[in-house]
Amino acid sequence: MGRPADRLFGTLDLLILRALANGDTLHGYDITDRIKTASREVLTMEEGSLYPALHRMEEARWLKSEWDVSANNRRARFYTVTGKGRRHLKQLEADWLRHVDAVARVLRTA
Amino acid sequence: MSFLTRFFNLFRRDALNREFEDELSFHVERRIERHIQAGMSRAEAEAKAHQEFGNLTRAKQGMQEVRVMRTSVAVAALISVSLCVAAGTWFWLRSTGFGVPAPAYYQIGDEGVTPPSVIRERKPDYPDAAKQARIQGSIVMECIVQPTGICDDVQIAQSLDPVGLDREAIRAIQEWRFRPGTRMGEPVPVKVNVEFSFTLR
Numbered sequence: 001m002g003r004p005a006d007r008l009f010g011t012l013d014l015l016i017l018r019a020l021a022n023g024d025t026l027h028g029y030d031i032t033d034r035i036k037t038a039s040r041e042v043l044t045m046e047e048g049s050l051y052p053a054l055h056r057m058e059e060a061r062w063l064k065s066e067w068d069v070s071a072n073n074r075r076a077r078f079y080t081v082t083g084k085g086r087r088h089l090k091q092l093e094a095d096w097l098r099h100v101d102a103v104a105r106v107l108r109t110a
Numbered sequence: 111m112s113f114l115t116r117f118f119n120l121f122r123r124d125a126l127n128r129e130f131e132d133e134l135s136f137h138v139e140r141r142i143e144r145h146i147q148a149g150m151s152r153a154e155a156e157a158k159a160h161q162e163f164g165n166l167t168r169a170k171q172g173m174q175e176v177r178v179m180r181t182s183v184a185v186a187a188l189i190s191v192s193l194c195v196a197a198g199t200w201f202w203l204r205s206t207g208f209g210v211p212a213p214a215y216y217q218i219g220d221e222g223v224t225p226p227s228v229i230r231e232r233k234p235d236y237p238d239a240a241k242q243a244r245i246q247g248s249i250v251m252e253c254i255v256q257p258t259g260i261c262d263d264v265q266i267a268q269s270l271d272p273v274g275l276d277r278e279a280i281r282a283i284q285e286w287r288f289r290p291g292t293r294m295g296e297p298v299p300v301k302v303n304v305e306f307s308f309t310l311r
Contacts (some may be wrong), residue, residue, distance in 0.1 A: 029137045046164030077133045105233025
């Protein structure tokens with residue numbers, strides 16, 4: 001935490017769930033790329049920190065995973081979002097938007 | 111569920127670690143391939159991929175922490191589960207009467223005890239000597255109705271005439287026969303009170 005490499009402001013769970021929200025089955029590498037690309041490289045992190053988060057989120061039953069063969073014919077672990085994960089995503093999105101809105105309000109008035 | 115999985119994962123840590131390593135090296139190797147495709151040398155690509163990935167060991171530890179229960183937690187859980195099982199077993203055994211010494215006798219009114227009933231009684235003799243001495247009144251005796259139906263261990267609770275009528279009363283009660291009291295379907299010793307009245311006419 002607090003490393004300059006992480007500029008996610010504690011939104012890692014939200015970003016992972018969002019990356020999987022359209023129902024895709026992705027391995028960690030693709031999830032990282034999707035977050036990077038969608039944020040135009042603004043949201044970056046140590047890629048390694050993604051994996052404990054993925055496993056924690058699977059323990060929480062927001063994700064499920066299975067081993068499968070990747071496009072380049074190698075064994076990889078693939079993640080999908082669960083129904084519980086979708087509900088959690090909605091909650092996180094709402095929380096985040098309210099948070100950003102509140103910060104913006106403070107910046108305007110202060 | 112997750113608690114149990116994390117507990118049992120303690121016993122397959124090696125297999126899990128290999129899985130974690132496979133998952134992480136898939137990521138790093140793919141990153142290296144991409145960098146090489148983009149024109150880097152193998153050495154450059156590896157250095158860059160590792161820098162982007164960060165500390166591999168820390169990532170693996172992070173995964174272990176999530177997936178595998180800490181040994182101390184597992185030990186604590188095992189201890190509390192076995193304490194619960196032991197306590198449960200103990201209470202269950204006690205409830206079936208195991209380890210509870212059976213009392214020498216039960217009292218009428220004890221839980222689960224049906225009282226004895228009289229099958230045959232005999233009136234005590236009222237000796238002439240006592241009549242002439244105009245001794246009258248009542249004697250109360252305590253005795254224990256045994257599973258055999260005999261009342262023994264007779265004690266005088268309320269005496270009237272220690273050398274005369276008390277003895278007659280004891281002799282009489284010893285000839286009484288009872289259907290014994292029971293507990294859980296078994297005949298058991300039960301203490302009873304019997305009162306005899308001696309009345310002059």
